[in-house]
Amino acid sequence: MIAFPNLSPDIFSFELFGMTIALRWYAMAYIVGLLAGWWIVLRAVRAEHLWRPGSAPLTPEQVERLLTWVIFGVILGGRLGYVLFYAPGQYLRDPLGALRVWEGGMSFHGGFLGVVAAGLLFARKEGVAPLSLGDLFALAVTPGLFLGRLSNFVNAELWGRPTDLPWGVVFPGEAAQDCPGIVTLCARHPSQLYEALLEGLILGALIFWLVWRRGWLRFPGRVMGVFIAGYGIARFAVEFLRQPDAQFVSPGNPLGLALHWGGWGLTMGQILCLPMIAAGLWFILRARASGQAA
Template identity: 60%
Template sequence: MLAMIPFPDISPEIFSIEIGNFTFALRWYALAYIAGFLAAWAIVVALMKRPVLWGREAAPMAPGMVEGLLTWVIIGVILGGRLGFVLFYQPGYYLRNPVEILFIWQGGMAFHGGLAGAALAGWLFARRHSVAPMRLADAMAVSVPVGLFLGRIANFINAELWGRPTTMPWGVIFPGPAAQSCPWGWEGPCARHPTQLYEAGLEGLVLGLVLAWLVWRRGALKLPGLTLGVFLAGYGLSRFVVEFWREADAQFITPDNPLGHVIRLGDLGLSMGQLLSLPMILLGLGLILWARRGAPAGPPRAG
């Protein structure tokens, strides 16, 4: 008998309150967003309070300005994440049902869209307040992995975005007919790769520790663009790798395309997540090379 891990008995809702015919529920996914934004705010404030971490020992803006930045970024993440999901993953459905684009409480957010929205919001904020955009982007990049970690844990609790069927002993038996719809001939419960946890570990924990080490030990913020480049390349590579075990979205899977590739090269191909991650990897590597060209002779001084 194959070893499998039963899905833990965790409700997606932390608690719910009924007031008349209205039910208010606080979900782990919403809490992950809230905690992620608060953590990002605290990290960026801490960076702005440490001028020694920055080039010329001067932070790009005052710590008190971070609260205003957070407001812009929240709006950018929500709008970008929703529009990214609509355009990248289900354009046909929302073209037929445009009103439902506004129904964000039904779920459907894309990280790549949210990142683009946050980047645009940060750039607009920097222009309006005369802040160096690249230095601000570096600070924002340091703060993102915490939210990624919490968000992927929430995805696991929601039993969504699971991976492909597996016989590995750490395979998880996710609930629901979709998760239990395995290839013909599969015996017993269908276990799947817990790709949410793979991503939490790579995109959140590992990438976060690497960025923290670069900033606090290697003086990475003294080279504008380096921290942002490492984040983009690190996230893109992590997502690209995990996609080999992550189940494609249902709309991309067909009988002749069971792996849901959006670009097919014979038996090989790329998923939508991999296709969107490739530009991040290339841009990240380009930023790293560009930033290193401005590096001083010898290793940068740690803060």
């Protein structure tokens, strides 16, 4: 097993008027991810060879405006998704708690839906082709996913199930060490790093190759389909090794399955991934069948 490294969730912190002001790695991941995505989209719309002549869906000026929409979509969608999908009972008892975003609790699936909604509203307002805009989102998002999962590891959160594999990590904290049947140190799968590898590096490398080498931006919806299905498959697989949220775990359901029968079932993350996989495959096949260039 591997001891958890001595990492602080704060990049720096200081006291000001009796309050602690801190910049956390998780917040920095959002900031850098959004800026990296903005730069990637800006570069793509300026690369004329990626599109059929005159068909880039956005101008550089529109990309600047799009960033604001995406920021609101990520934050509002991510928080609302966590409240609705993972802790509805908690926030029904304490509705104002949903506003305390500094306490943590963000959902990728909620953030994804928030960005979709923001993108559709932006596309309608600006007269942009929605499928091509979705392709640009897919191209831009994987660096942020990679950084976000690394930040989850630094924060020692969202760890995996107990394991006796040699790369199991001994995460700190009473909850991480609460492993039934284990009386010594409990090592867990570093599922945050699995997701960083699958959702960030591998899926991102595939999408960049398809865009910059295979010209897939000429087929509206195809790159978006690859991202949606690819993320869904990667997250579905990692969920088998990831510790579910505590609210789903009970004495009769130690695996924290949100839907279960006869000892088998699915976690909430897997349930939310199934429609993503189906939708992604549909967009890929639709774009291939139409054969229309962007």
